[in-house]
Amino acid sequence: MSDTLDFTITLDEQPLPAAERERVLADPGWGQNFTDHMITIRYSADEGWHDARLEPYGPIPMDPASQVLHYSQELFEGLKAYRQPDGSIVTFRPFSNAARMNRSARRMAMPEIPEQLFVDAIETLVRVDKDWVPTKEGYSLYLRPFMFATTRALGVNQPANEFLFMVIASPSGNYYARGIKPVSVWLSRDFTRAAPGGTGEAKTGGNYAASFAGQAQAVANGCDQVVWLDAIEHSLVEEVGSMNLFFVYGSGPDARLLTPALTGTLLPGITRDSMLKLAPDLGVPVEEGPITIEEWQAGCESGEITEVFGCGTAAVISPVGHVKGSDREWKVGDGGSGELSMRLREELIGIQYGTRPDPYGWVHKIA
Numbered sequence: 001m002s003d004t005l006d007f008t009i010t011l012d013e014q015p016l017p018a019a020e021r022e023r024v025l026a027d028p029g030w031g032q033n034f035t036d037h038m039i040t041i042r043y044s045a046d047e048g049w050h051d052a053r054l055e056p057y058g059p060i061p062m063d064p065a066s067q068v069l070h071y072s073q074e075l076f077e078g079l080k081a082y083r084q085p086d087g088s089i090v091t092f093r094p095f096s097n098a099a100r101m102n103r104s105a106r107r108m109a110m111p112e113i114p115e116q117l118f119v120d121a122i123e124t125l126v127r128v129d130k131d132w133v134p135t136k137e138g139y140s141l142y143l144r145p146f147m148f149a150t151t152r153a154l155g156v157n158q159p160a161n162e163f164l165f166m167v168i169a170s171p172s173g174n175y176y177a178r179g180i181k182p183v184s185v186w187l188s189r190d191f192t193r194a195a196p197g198g199t200g201e202a203k204t205g206g207n208y209a210a211s212f213a214g215q216a217q218a219v220a221n222g223c224d225q226v227v228w229l230d231a232i233e234h235s236l237v238e239e240v241g242s243m244n245l246f247f248v249y250g251s252g253p254d255a256r257l258l259t260p261a262l263t264g265t266l267l268p269g270i271t272r273d274s275m276l277k278l279a280p281d282l283g284v285p286v287e288e289g290p291i292t293i294e295e296w297q298a299g300c301e302s303g304e305i306t307e308v309f310g311c312g313t314a315a316v317i318s319p320v321g322h323v324k325g326s327d328r329e330w331k332v333g334d335g336g337s338g339e340l341s342m343r344l345r346e347e348l349i350g351i352q353y354g355t356r357p358d359p360y361g362w363v364h365k366i367a
């Protein structure tokens with residue numbers, strides 16, 4: 001099978017008028033507005049990947065017996081397209097998203113997609129919908145590739161043999177338009193996101209379905225997001241909401257970072273991976289290893305832990321200011337946004353928006 005396909009292009013005859021598009025781009029919110037077009041590519045066991053299309057954005061016909069609707073055989077990715085100072089458009093490490101999607105696919109018994117085809121699909125959509133990539137500072141076009149089983153069958157003993165891969169795109173505003181506000185987090189002991197041998201390291205919708213009750217509990221307890229703990233002892237810290245976590249020990253020239261290791265129950269974030277490379281180059285050592293909630297609390301109370309932040313594509317870096325559980329509560333640092341968290345955030349954003357050099361080759365030019 002070749003590594004890519006020719007896309008059949010069908011343009012929307014009635015795209016959103018420019019004035020209306022500009023109104024959306026002025027205040028796009030997050031994940032509520034979508035561009036004029038979408039990508040679809042079909043897979044069948046007989047033909048492999050075929051029938052690649054760019055079409056007007058719209059509903060997709062589905063058979064009610066499609067396997068995804070019953071057994072959740074689905075996976076997704078998330079990345080952004082960024083406007084550069086010269087008007088060109090780039091994405092950030094798209095081949096890393098392609099590789100992760102294929103790791104998720106292996107876990108979910110779904111077909112892998114050639115990495116080049118994945119990236120070509122994104123580029124085809126962004127080139128046609130390039131006017132949807134915001135020019136405002138801190139804004140971007142969020143790209144959502146996803147894949148699901150369309151096989152028409154309720155039997156679970158036969159592997160699904162038909163799948164649909166799609167890409168849609170959603171303009172997104174500055175996550176912190178009103179200034180960076182540290183989040184408060186809830187320690188969930190009633191719910192687990194992922195267990196050993198489960199699907200925690202796959203980016204699959206089912207992990208999110210399993211997380212909503214925990215998130216609702218966090219909100220009911222006055223917190224913004226939920227901290228996921230290990231499934232067995234409910235003691236090791238794994239992730240916060242849909243972000244990976246970093247702990248800052250010490251400060252100034254003595255600062256160092258700790259992030260939970262990828263044990264199989266954590267999602268291997270591309271932002272996390274970027275921090276592992278960026279921080280040491282800024283003179284901040286990083287260690288991957290375990291941390292319990294007791295160590296987190298004691299570290300904050302003794303002043304040894306000075307900052308904590310979550311990181312992911314959507315928010316980039318999100319400082320954690322306050323931690324709460326059913327039997328305990330504490331503040332991180334002074335409860336505000338830490339100095340190193342903000343510095344790492346600036347560095348990464350600078351690379352993504354082309355205002356800082358990219359020594360890593362992370363930025364991928366599209367248009």
Ligand SMILES: *Cc1c(COP(=O)(O)O)cnc(C)c1O
Pocket residue numbers: 078203239241242243244267268269270271272311312313314
């Ligand atoms: C997507 C995701 C992340 C962050 O990954 P990035 O590649 O950095 O965006 C972290 N945790 C979970 C559960 C996720 O789904």
